[in-house]
Amino acid sequence: MGIGLILFDICAPFLEFIAPAMPGKYFPSFFNGAIPGLQRALIASIMVTIVAGFLGTFLLVRNLALIGDGLAHVSFGGVAIGIVLGATSPLWYALMFSIIASILIYELQSREILTGDSSIAIFMTGMLALGLVSLRISGRAITTEIHSYLFGSQLLIDKASLDQISFICIGAMIILVFIRNGLLAITIDPLAARVQGLPVQGLGLLFSIITAAVVVSMVKIVGALLVTALLVTPAATAQLIGRSFKSCLVWTQILGLSSVIIGLYLSAEYDAGPGSGIALVAASIFTIVAICQIMIRTFINPNGNSN
């Protein structure tokens, strides 16, 4: 019995307890277990959102907002190669490929050979192309399974996937909590951190590996194309609201979790598609908050400068 199933056994009774309070016709089935697998999907989505929000705040500061997108495409390439090679669990290929890519992206960036953006672009397109080419050569079309890796589908989350996702998310979260101060230090001012004796290189690499692993675990839920929605959008919205690093972390969680719950509700009731539903809600929240900020600046506090 894996860590995912233990978590499932802990959470399921609670979800069933709050199920009657949930609105909608189909939405409660995420909670009450009427449709098998949906409870798993909900638990996995919430876990991934929590870790993604935490990571996203750091990614924004490091100017790596698009690394999630990049690594997700790399992992799609990995999945495609895994499928072609006949792997039973292609997600392990995805994990391997994106960890390697994230380490290389980090090295290229820290050795100042390429900026973060350009190296992400190269790996993203290169690996995506490799995946597509190998699918074509082996004579496979883009099947529903592959389609769901691109756009995400909760139905993909079987017991083994839940185990895998829980393992990655809980592990990543524990490590991140312990290295968060060091991570912030090397992000804000790498040279000062180095002079203080902090292991800048080691922390940077560890962060890259964690990012890669979390992105892979997200691909199943929101899909390769929409990973950035959970990784960056809530964190970016939080930067508009928060006034300190800590408050931004808290806001990111609030915004991320609301996006997931509302997105899943839309996908259940109006068949919006879980990944796209979540991404749309996250982007809408950002838009509303940004408009409010502009209104406040222009009308309520026209003379105050925010910066």
Next chain:
Amino acid sequence: MKTASLGKKNPEGPILKIDDLTIFRSGKLVLKDINLSINKGEFVGLVGPNGSGKSTLLLSILGVLKSQKGNIKIYDSSPMSRTLHGKIAWVSQAAANLPRDVRITVRELVHLGTLNTKNLFFLSNNTRHDKVDKAIKMVGLQDFENIDVARLSGGQRQRAVIARALATEAEFILLDEPLVGMDRDARNSLLKLLDQLCHDSGKTILMVSHDLTAIRQTAHRMIFLEETISFDGPNEDFPELERLADLRGIRPVHEQDHNHSKSNKKEEE
């Protein structure tokens, strides 16, 4: 008074000693035969034109750049060695180096200074809070400690970065162009703060600056760097602009310009 620390032999030996340092960057000679020693309690201003190797010198003291020839000793250890952790602090240029798209309060920023290899993974520690309080007080940002750094003025932001360096409790502080992007008042009060750190808190300061007039008011000792050190001595002896140009082998293009710069100089004084 200001030169007292210069002439006196320091029984502990110099904090920084550089012998015959030569550095190439991407095949180009940047520093040549640099000899320099800095004693405890000195406030040294490092000046020179753009591209003269000031940053290269700082980065090689920090151990980021490797030297091709010569050697650097800080507290008798090589740059970047473990024994130096917590003895030397770096103040980067706030105007250019602080990320703008992150929300971080002064307190959170200064708190990062208290991290070291030993407490890196600790979740919280009370002695750290005392250090943070002390550092914030030293730079006079008590009333701003919970304000987002991006909302501060240029001078306050640079003070916050200095407080982060003070929180490391290092004795030897290196500053890279801290006066950039500041108005005259902010610049003067920052220089006053650095002077206090040097006199009252026993810090040793090596500061790089473009701003000759500003740094001359405060530094005890001036170093003019242009590939090699062409002047090193107490700030009273630092050459006037005309002599400096002469030192660098630059002749005035027009006599009029020459006079113009002279009258500018007078106004400033």
